[in-house]
Amino acid sequence: MEQSTDIGGRILLVDDEAAILRTFRYCLEDRGYSVATAASSAQAEAILQRQVFDLCFLDLRLGDESGLDVLQQMRGIAPWMRVVIVTAHSAVDTAVDAIQAGAADYLVKPCSPEQLRLAAAKQLEVRQMAARLEALEGEIRKRNDAIGSNSPAMMGVLETARQFADTDANILILGESGTGKGELAHAIHGWSRRSKKAFVTINCPSLSADLMESELFGHSRGAFTGATESTLGRVSQADGGTLFLDEIGDFPLALQPKLLRFIQDKEYERVGDPVTRRADVRILAATNLNLEEMVREGRFREDLLYRLNVITLTIPPLRERPEDVRDLAERFLAHFVKNYGRPARGFGAGATAALRTYRWPGNVRELRNVIERASIICPQAMIEVSHLGLGEQVASNAPRVGEALSLEELEKAHIAGVLAASETLEQAARILGIDASTLYRKRKQYGL
Numbered sequence: 001m002e003q004s005t006d007i008g009g010r011i012l013l014v015d016d017e018a019a020i021l022r023t024f025r026y027c028l029e030d031r032g033y034s035v036a037t038a039a040s041s042a043q044a045e046a047i048l049q050r051q052v053f054d055l056c057f058l059d060l061r062l063g064d065e066s067g068l069d070v071l072q073q074m075r076g077i078a079p080w081m082r083v084v085i086v087t088a089h090s091a092v093d094t095a096v097d098a099i100q101a102g103a104a105d106y107l108v109k110p111c112s113p114e115q116l117r118l119a120a121a122k123q124l125e126v127r128q129m130a131a132r133l134e135a136l137e138g139e140i141r142k143r144n145d146a147i148g149s150n151s152p153a154m155m156g157v158l159e160t161a162r163q164f165a166d167t168d169a170n171i172l173i174l175g176e177s178g179t180g181k182g183e184l185a186h187a188i189h190g191w192s193r194r195s196k197k198a199f200v201t202i203n204c205p206s207l208s209a210d211l212m213e214s215e216l217f218g219h220s221r222g223a224f225t226g227a228t229e230s231t232l233g234r235v236s237q238a239d240g241g242t243l244f245l246d247e248i249g250d251f252p253l254a255l256q257p258k259l260l261r262f263i264q265d266k267e268y269e270r271v272g273d274p275v276t277r278r279a280d281v282r283i284l285a286a287t288n289l290n291l292e293e294m295v296r297e298g299r300f301r302e303d304l305l306y307r308l309n310v311i312t313l314t315i316p317p318l319r320e321r322p323e324d325v326r327d328l329a330e331r332f333l334a335h336f337v338k339n340y341g342r343p344a345r346g347f348g349a350g351a352t353a354a355l356r357t358y359r360w361p362g363n364v365r366e367l368r369n370v371i372e373r374a375s376i377i378c379p380q381a382m383i384e385v386s387h388l389g390l391g392e393q394v395a396s397n398a399p400r401v402g403e404a405l406s407l408e409e410l411e412k413a414h415i416a417g418v419l420a421a422s423e424t425l426e427q428a429a430r431i432l433g434i435d436a437s438t439l440y441r442k443r444k445q446y447g448l
């Protein structure tokens, strides 16, 4: 039963028999759990309002009160908490009702210390499952989608990101929409010592100031109309891990002082609850807006900006890192053909050239969507330019013969297209009718 300490466990015992509370407490503390007790439902409610518990052992017979009402009340205050009903043999029927009402399990009194510990370990494991699942998904994502690049500009960004990943410095990630800011935030979390803990994202534009406050810090039951259950809040979920504030430029101005205070002091209050809580959270934020301009216009707090941008990373748009298009396209293709069970295995020369010349206004997200679509509609092994659905845009992007262009510009575009469609430099040189060393020199000259 070694897992008791490593999964952590805050347990509340509710029973009106002092002897039971004493024995249970002894058995559980012996295994390293942290235990609190309550002798009535009123006491239990008061404790639950102040502290977070993972598990509660609840005796359904608390004086005159209906055990089911007490259970309902608890689930309202702490819906994340697992509740195990403790019952006498003669009242097993009520325990079954309690399970229907949301209890996790029941235990028949008298029970042995081993039965009690086993029940605790089982429930605490379930309680931790969601958090572990999230951490695992992060791991799998990291492995499958390991962020990498062949572009010097992007490699510089990744190197700085790695360098600061394991510090607790807040990082602001800038870049156009779809460049992979969320992806980089995930990677930074994965490279940090917080990687085994939760990575929690808040999408700022989707929430009003009031909703954002309760989403971020949680609320107590009855804090506002419709708050029928207490919630923990993202900050608490991210305790020990990373909180990613996506599109921070849209974070409500009215709530910015509270976010600033949390970043500075690590302290916050749930909505409708005066108790001050603490959480150890690393903040990453991202935006495609110009926050400095927003500060000048009074739409974003300067002090908050300086807390968020201890380190700033700017992801270049995809059109400025054409070296990455091919690798990304191949990775997306492998992923989608596997998912959809499709025949495509690679890109024809025309498609490769089109992927390279297109300007990708929607960046990596657009590339991913284009490849997903192509992987579905392509009936053969090679994806051709027609499957990409970029036809007109590519044509309008690519310089045309006879257009008002210098010979140099035309030559540069032509060489870029042939290079993208060729497997090797030698092959490209043959197609262009020049020798490989000339091609090498021209590549350098045009920065290709």
Ligand SMILES: Nc1ncnc2c1ncn2[C@@H]1O[C@H](COP(=O)(O)OP(=O)(O)OP(=O)(O)O)[C@@H](O)[C@H]1O
Residues within 6 Å of the ligand: 145, 146, 147, 148, 175, 176, 177, 178, 179, 180, 181, 182, 183, 184, 246, 286, 287, 288, 328, 364, 365, 368
């Ligand atoms: N380097 C990468 N490797 C694999 N997938 C990537 C990479 N960069 C971005 N993506 C994919 O591209 C899509 C957009 O990425 P992401 O959401 O991180 O961009 P963003 O810059 O945060 O966008 P927005 O500003 O619109 O929120 C996602 O599906 C993501 O998985």
